[in-house]
Amino acid sequence: MSTLFSALSNPDTVLALFEVAQTGLIVIDKDYQVVLANEEAGRLIGGKPNCLSNLTTCHELFFGKPAPCADCPVPDATKPWPKTKSIVIKGRDGADQFVKVSMIPWEGYTVLNLHDVTRELNLLRNVDLAKKELRAKNILLERRQQEIAGKTQFLEQLIDHLPDALVTVNETFGIQRKNAAVATILPQADGRKCHELLGSETPCLDCPAALGFDAANGQKKSHVVEGRFFTEIITASPGGGLLLFRDTTRQIQLIEQIRETRLALTRKNEILSGLVNLGAFMQKATEPQAVIEYFMEMFLPVIKADKAAVIINDIREGNLWFTFQKGLDEETLKGLSRAYLSRDVQSSRIKVYESEFFPWETGVQIDLRGASGKRVGIIVLPTSYSDEDGELTKLFTEPLGADIHNRLLMRQLEEKANTDPLTGLYNRGYLDAVLEEERKKQEEFDIPHAVVEADVNGLKKVNDKYGHEAGDAYILKVTELFKQNVRSSDVVARTGGDEFVILLVDANHASAEQFIARLTVKAFTEVFLPVGDGELFPVTVSFGVAGSDVFAHDMLLKEADRRMYAAKEAFYKTRERYR
Template sequence: MFASLSARIYALGALVLLALASFAAILVDSSRQAGEAVQWANHSSAVIETTQIALNQLRSAESGTRGYILTRSPTFATSFDEAVNNADLNIGRVVAMTRDNPAQYGRAQELAKLIKDRCEMLRQSVDLGRRDDFSKAQAKIANGQGRELMDAVLVRTRNFLDNERALQSSRTEAVNERLRWTEGLTLGGAGLVALLVVIGFLLLIRGIDRPLAAVLRVMTDLGNGQRSARIGEAMGSREFSELAQSYNAMANQLERAVADQVSSETQLQEANAELQRNSETLRQRGGVIEMLGGMAHRMQAARTDDELAQIIRVFVPRVLPGIPGALYAHNNSRNLLIPIAGWGGMEADKEGFAPEQCWALRRGQSHFLREVGSDIVCSHADPDEIYHCEPLLAGGEVIGVLYLHGTVEDETRFRLTVLAENIASALVNHRLQRSLREQTIRDPLTGLFNRRYMEETLTLEIARATRSGVPLSVVMCDIDHFKRFNDEFGHDAGDAVLQAVAAELKKQFRSGDVICRFGGEEFTIIAPGTTAQVLMDRVEQVRQAVGEITVRQKGRTLGLISMSFGIASWASGMDGNGEALIQAADVALYQAKREGRNRVIVNGTVA
């Protein structure tokens, strides 16, 4: 009939007022005694609640300690101090509140001592952390003493609360007995009115007792760590239903907060581990980039293939430790990959290989075998080995290839990619420098060294001959009656004759001799370490070989070719720039011309 507990109370109050009007004196005395009993029951409730608060604060201190030791966050240490102080304060209140009961007072003192001991142990761990000695703090937490002490606290708390709840029940029962005694008096003295009052009180007590017991039971379960405990049964009144809903909402928020805390701790640990991994990766990559920077500077400064190979052999094993391999550079004129350098005990194929033999160059991307038979094998590789080919490309043009023996793991890909880019850039620069140098020192028509290079080389060879005393000779020669080739057949024919003669000179002279086009149809050969007399026999062979050249141009034969040669050797009285030596060889050449051409003359004053 009455959905609201308030309405029930109002109705019961009306009946009580009627009863009080008849039996005021009896009810005043009874109410006084009942009030005292209720105060004692409330006193027990306060003791239970304060004890549970102290226990929860101790648990919070434990959680703050673990959070601070594991995450080293000062926030956890701050919450620990607050929780420990509050736990000490509340357990002290419990001790004070139980002075009226010697048995409970003794239990409270024992519990207070255990809590203080546990708080002191937690303070020691936190103090170690604050002194930045987290390893000892973690060891102290992990040794199990804290858990044993906490178990003792929980046992003593449960025993203390059980006794206090029993006391509370007896005091509540005393209240009920007082009420029943009053009801009996009322029934005996007031008849039907008293009976109605008793019935009303019984209904009211039943409407309060049942939901109150449900609330206390669930709160006890929550206090014991059962975060999923909820009030599910009907409360029988609007007020208790609202209280149950509020409690359930609070418990849900608490459960989410605890779950969020656990999740945050897990995420924090994962983020910290990821940060450490990323930091180590960045540190390693920074070292690699710094090393590659030094390598790049040296490769840009290299002037010869030998210097470039030496740089590769020194730096690549440091960038790719434990991975032997070889560098091949693309030779455009031969369309071959020519070995530059090998490292890690690997010997490069001296013959090289064609670009189409490498699948990395054909595909324009990395090609590798991590196990035999897992992919197509490059023709230049051993089919029974694990290898990796990294193409070196620039602007779509093949620059070279890195051939590595073994497996390149994923964490090494960054090093390999940056290394390949640096080497490709250096090879392009090296090729460009060599091309530019060739253009400055080579005659574009014949491919021989030009006059400028001849003058520089002659100066260096004279300085070397001066220091070591080794002989040095020079040959001046030109093509006899060269003008008639231009006049009869055109300048294209003259160019063809010059190219044929230049090719024969390169074929006949030693690799250490420097063959130059002096100008027009004149040529100069610098022969270090050779006297004029020894050189004369070789030059005679050259003269005969030139005479056997047959040049065809546009389907016609241009006729016989002959050359005149003048030889001179350097003497200590000559100047250091070679002008006197060139002049002496030129004098011998003119003498050969005067004596009928197609002959070899050694300068008599010099030889």
């Protein structure tokens, strides 16, 4: 022991530094005998050895072995100093402790710096386990201890080999000595006061050492500087204190990542549960309005919205089955519905409303589509959403669109009863129903409509002269020409033997007259029906129109009928009338 202390000017200082060091320090001689160990080393190995009375070797102390370790780097002259070795020792509770041992020579002795990495290894294992569970990338926490070249004083060697920033200060917080890690860890390494190292011009308001280092001995303080986290450990020393700064940013980030990942997993589980519940509700619900209401109660919280409108198509294009709103007034919903019924939107030439139709500064239209890809309705939201929310939106809207599409198919099957068996066109009962729907649409949205009365010329003559089979062929030919020349939103109905009515939606009286003019020229010019023996019978139809912008609703059919008979009279002035 006397040889060891003779190399130092102040043995008490060395012992004090040994005891306040936050890592275990052990000094061994050339025979591996332990000649000095601090309290931290005793904590790591389960008890501080009495170096003065009980002679023990490092291999006996760590592993209970009578002989030196076969892979001990100390006698290996091929390895440069400082040397390192990782060992596993038993703690006081019998549990394994993982220790990294750094070795440096000094005056014929070897100084062992014991760094307990058990907590770090356990943290890495826990993070790795959490990352595997959450399907994320493995995060490796690597801490590298800076190696200092050259030999300096023993005190500086001990301090500089610590992985954390170590600073000694006087009672007025003036820095007396700092290790090399300060430059790599702390924001302002050239500070003259401890608080200046953290980028502050004044001492911390709640500094534990404000009443003296003796009162603050053993206390910890957390600092946050420019997004980085530091833990300061205060130890009283003669004439001031020893401050150890540890960068805990990575650890805190790992903890925060685990928390965020767990929150994300919880949210996805809630969404999955919601989708399962939505599917079950759609299967048992009989009314589509109930499905939409249930959907909105689940969907809006997911995209963090409190207002929305849902507009659902009817089986007849250009008409609405029903609408639903959450957090909107009826006038706003009516304006959105009117815009949705525009020709551009109904023809799918545009996907999103023009900005002036939105009741909000920004808005988003989400299409609801069935399994065939055809749009069956829309959802209008008051705000945009991120790509992530867009993916979540599809999870909800795709099954909803499929459900609405299936319900529309069922409505189409139900309406098969309202068709003419010969032509497949709608009958008079269905026509009356859609005329009433158009009347309500005009009252609510100011969208006009028109009717076209059509009467087949010469049908009785064909039936009498060529037979009813030829007459049916005549009716089917006229039906074919009508279907080829109307829009998908228009309705063609057969209301009598030779009488048809065409309902033109979103059309006024003038556009209806233009329609029959085009129809006469495009579809019924030079059209003939083979009636047998090479004979051809001309296919002609007399038309009459009436628009709701000119005539009252209850007068439309009467006025169109009157005009049709006037056209028929004009037709027979140039042709022989059949009896």
